Amino acid sequence: MFHTVQQGRMFCAPRVWPDLGGPTVLRTMQILTLVLCSCSGKAAALPWNLPSNSSREYQADRVFIHTESSQYSLPCSPIDMKVADPTYQWVQDKAAPKLLSVTKEGHLLFQHFQAGDSGKYSCTISYKKHGVPVSQTFHYSVFGYHVPGGLDIVLLFHSTLCEDKWTKKFLWDLQEKLRQLEIEQHCKVQLAATCFPSLNNPSDEFIIQVRLEVSLFGPQWDEPCNSQNMEKAIDCYHKTVQHNLGQVQLALNRFFKEHKSFHITRNDTPSINFTNEFVGFLKTEQCSEGYGQTRELQRCLNCCIACPPGTFSPPRASQCSPCPVGTYSLIYGVAFCTPCKDSMITMVPGASSIMDCGKKDRNQQVDSIVHRIPLLILIIVPAILALNFLFIPSSCYWFCREYRVLSRDPAPGNMVISFFRISRQHLQNGPAAGPAILLQLTKLSFVMKQVMRHSFGISKLKAGAKASDGTAGFQSLQSRDSEDLE
Incomplete structure (x- = not known):
């Protein structure tokens, strides 16, 4: 008996089948199927489909x-x-x-x-x-x-002490008294306090400013919303938050009207009174720390999403920002990134693993130098320009001084000045002044030629200063000037 199995299908040829055992219906059907297959010469499909990938x-x-x-x-x-x-x-x-x-x-x-x-x-x-x-x-x-929604409360208490140990004891006592309210209203309350002297009596009276942050997502806050449908659940969450916000505000108003003063005692010390003088409420739409409005949830664009690894969101930020260079964050929803240890840094912002921290190598030092090049250019280029502005006037001054020493005319620039003076006078006379202006231009050309020749003479005299015939060279130069003037 020979069988060829290919991709879940069996190809067969005419053969004599041996006895397969007991006369069961299943085996009988298998025999009939294969016999029909052998007579028709076609491939027969198995009675089940085996998966190609398990x-x-x-x-x-x-x-x-x-x-x-x-x-x-x-x-x-x-x-x-x-x-x-x-x-x-x-x-x-x-x-x-x-x-x-x-x-x-x-x-x-x-x-x-x-x-x-x-x-x-x-x-x-x-x-x-x-x-x-x-x-x-x-x-x-x-x-x-x-979903966004919360409550900020500012309380002002008067007291005769501003010591840290008394303030902590007062906050602990206030937190314990608010515990029952948290359970009833399904919320969470966080407290923080600062102390400063009173304006009326700074030496004997102090003001304790207490700030309460109320989160509306306490135990069992979502009891009315049990739908697995995302759209229905988000709509229910929004309504529940708004309802609970009003209920919490009313409950806190009643609480502080009933608790105007708190008596704090310690061992072997007299009690200190903290008297409430002011209560202020502020509804907020900010995200909790570690959350940002990333607009990833299309059904709730103003909802706050947990910041992914490599990012953070401090309190009241409402945006996820990449971790700065030298820090990282491993998990979702962190308020602050973790600094690298042992003076290590990260190559780029947004590190999400401690493995991204490494020592500052030579390449990073080169990068830091490259980043400083624009600053160096801003410092060096103005200095070079200032030196050029100083060099050009000084060069002109020394050139004129050397020319006046070597030239027979003590003021070679006088001809240039006179040319412009005479030219203005002839221009006023109209077209008849053309020949006179042409004569002045010829004289000006002669002056410029003399300037160039004397410049060449100065360099030649300096080169031959050590020779014994330096004076003769100077006199021959003067004689050539006389011939040109004639």
């Missing part, structure tokens, strides 16, 4: 999950696959991946999602199809985001 990979769409979402379920496959006994394996592309929570249906669970949970995730679903192992891998890019 492993495939797919790049899925980007996934955006809201910050502090109570729970988000990410399926392994973007489409519903009906397979028998599948196994699922989720992997996070991170240097130190955390333990992932996966349901028996293969869904990856995120609880209280944070910016640091953003990144690349892959899920591999494995199963058998007609006894052949098959696996399909889906790659996801997960981003954290939040």
Whole structure:
């Protein structure tokens, strides 16, 4: 028995088939199929289709999950696959991946999602199809985001002390009293304080300025929004934030009306009073630190997206900026980049790995010199121009001085001056003054010729200064000048 199998199809020839064993229906059908095939001389397809590739990979769409979402379920496959006994394996592309929570249906669970949970995730679903192992891998890019909205509050308290230990104790006591309000309003409150002397009584009275930043994304804040549909979820988030914003403001107003004064005590010391005198509210649309309005989420262009590795966003920035040279960021959603250690630097801004830090080599030193060349040019070129402006007048001065010493006429420039004076007079006389002007031009040409000849004579005299007949040469030069004048 000879079989030739090619691309899932079997080619066969007339042969006598041996006994295949027990009289089962399946084997009988196989025999009939192959016999018919042998009689017709055509290829017969198998009763099933074997997959040509047992492993495939797919790049899925980007996934955006809201910050502090109570729970988000990410399926392994973007489409519903009906397979028998599948196994699922989720992997996070991170240097130190955390333990992932996966349901028996293969869904990856995120609880209280944070910016640091953003990144690349892959899920591999494995199963058998007609006894052949098959696996399909889906790659996801997960981003954290939040809709804009928050509350800033400024409080002014009067106190008789401005010591750091008392201020910290006061902030701790205020934070504890606000804890119940945070639970009820599903928000988070962060406090910071500064102390300065009072204008009325600077020596005995101080003002404690307390700043409260209220985040509306506290525990269970998204209870009204449980839709997996992105468009419906974003619309629900916007409405929930606006509703919670008004409720939090009313609750804080009531709180500070009921708590006008805070009595802070320490061991073996009298209590200090912090009396509230002013409360101011300001609604904000800024991003949280580590988030920026990158406009990547088309359904919410003003939403704040977690800054990717290599970028950062400090408080109140609302934009993701590349890490400066000498710093890097490894994870999503950082407020400040990490500096390189041991005097190392990065080659370019936006480093996303500690491996990008390196020592400053010779090439970098050359680059720094090249960058300084324009500055050097700006310094050197004006200096050269200034020297030229000084050299030209001084050269003219020494030339005129040497000419007056060697020339018989103590003022050779007088003829030039007289030429321009006489020329102006003749020009006033009209066309009849043509011959006189021509005569003056001839004289001016003679003066210029003398200037050139005397310049040559000066160089010749300097070259022969060491010879004994220097005086004779000078006299012969004067005699030639006399002949030219005649």
